[in-house]
Amino acid sequence: MNITVLGAGSWGTALASVLCHNGHRTTLWVRRPEQCREINERHTNVKYLPDARLPEALVASTDLHEAVRDAQIVIFSVPSQAMPEVVRDASPLVQSCDVVAHAVKGFDVTTGQRMSQLILSTKQVGKAQLAVITGPSHAEEVVAGLPTTVVVAAYERATAELLQDALMNPYFRVYTNPDVVGAELAGSLKNIIALGVGMADGLGFGDNAKAALMTRGLAEMARLGMKMGASPLTFAGLSGVGDLIVTCTSQHSRNFRAGRLIGSGFSLEEALGAVGMVVEGVRTVRAAVALAERFHIEMPIANALYDVLFTGKKPSVAVEELMGRERGHEVEEVARELLAPKWDT
Template identity: 55%
Template sequence: MTPKKVSVLVAGSWGTALATVLADNDMDVTLWSRSRHQVEEINSLHRNSRFSQDIQLPPNIRATDSLEEAVIGADAVILVPPSSGMREIACKLRAYMDANTLLVHATKGFEADTVLRMSEVIAEELPGYDKDNIVVLSGPSHAEEVILKSPTAVVVAAGHTEAAEAVQDLFINSYFRVYTNPDVIGVEVGGALKNVIALGAGLSDGLGFGDNAKAALLTRGLAEIGRLGLAMGASPMTFAGLAGIGDLVVTCTSKHSRNWRAGYMLAKGVPLDEVLATMGMVVEGVRTTKAARALAHKFQTELPIAEELYRVLFEGKSPKTAVEDLMGRGRTHEMEDIARTSFGKRQP
């Protein structure tokens, strides 16, 4: 049975875009926000000007600042906070969440302190909810294009196929195509780490290194994503799909990418604090770079691009020197490297 009431938490750019897709699918959509001003603007003017400018939102989207009102009675709950806010919201859900409610998250990142994936954070805070029914939605999907109904393809993953297929049915329409995948780890790792490589792509472009350099960065970046994902238990084929190469390409090449813009500004000499203040929205790749470094140590995996970006972001290394150091690394046989990462045969 298709859910009739769907709640989206929170009313950021991606949450608003997903709410629009659901509203176009004839759902009654509740969009939750802490901001009373934002709630009033959505309900009275059908706009969310901070995140979607003057785009008119469908009339079957209504907003509330009451989490209880948003969640109780909902057939599906879609979580779209920044990674830093996921635990807090998941914890608050405990008082209202029904075990039979469809639960989806569309946040790309790791928790900073624990380096847990978002589905792991949710599972910890909702111990009464079957963790295999937690669905992750990811893939190459800029909110700015989704809200304009530009053709988009995403992937949903869950431990239980039935949960993923229910979310597929919830979202799929003529402009928003949804594929299913059983590999929750791979989909979450790909969605998070592509933001790190996008920072590097912005640095490369800001330094004027051209298309050759960026092509190399994306290719080697995909190898890093696959290498860590494989070590964490992901399926290698996931990184050849929408949550891997698809999301990597769109985030590293698009004018909509906050992570690319942040890297570009850093290359131009803008301090990190000023870059983040200028963005006005979360740049997940900065937090994820820290997490990637920690995960590389935990799983004894080499992530040279992420390591150099960490030094640029947090140790004051110049972007130009970082790129030179990457280019000056010891010789490696590409096929041997590929064989032990995402596109090789999965190791036992």
């Protein structure tokens, strides 16, 4: 097939590498001419994947029209902050594609839209074409051919399975899921929790604290997801708990590394500068807090992180306040419906 990946960061490059290894005619759209030349001539992308050797058949292009022309599948893989511009420019070109997918874990902070909503808002792409790629998948391991499993979520089964077939190979296993909303929310919100776990590590806290943040963070993710129409089962799967684990524990996780630096005493700006690449969780904190207010749900970890990142609260103070919250049930919604009547009798 003819397949185009828009965005030559680490994840876009890794996906293009997988597709190229699978025998597809793969084009990688890049913004910078020098990066384009590097990929085409040296078959490397040193800034984002310094140890990777890319397939010689992979073609990079800075011309969006040329890159998308004749593509049967187009995959957006740019930072969430760049998505509005890239979607605006690319959408008129992709309306005849069989599948238009995105692999972006974040929100449009200006509108609060999920990435699929942003793509659909152009009116150039329909739900039947749309798919989401998510799951526990660090690009550094994917491009090295290490075993990885991801999820493709789509409104139409045929769309999910077409993309599944295009991506799947012996080291890259792909499952399908009809829950687009849940897959997008899980993939985006776990970055917030990884920031928090990183901060806990930077503060010198142990495994108990990090396990608590991951578990209670998953509860917050699922609480918002269910309110927005997602299935709770999605949060128990690869795009939820699977991605949460890898992002909160891996040396490759930008969100964990940024959080650890902040917990160690760095400012937000210093931490982002030290990481050197986009840390999606920072922008996602703003979006999550706004969504929690809109849907009238509690997200205490997200709120605490917001205060640390944007109001100057010390991480240690935020942890004290989280630990001092009013006592409660572990599974609030279930407890209200099931446990309270039993205990009352």
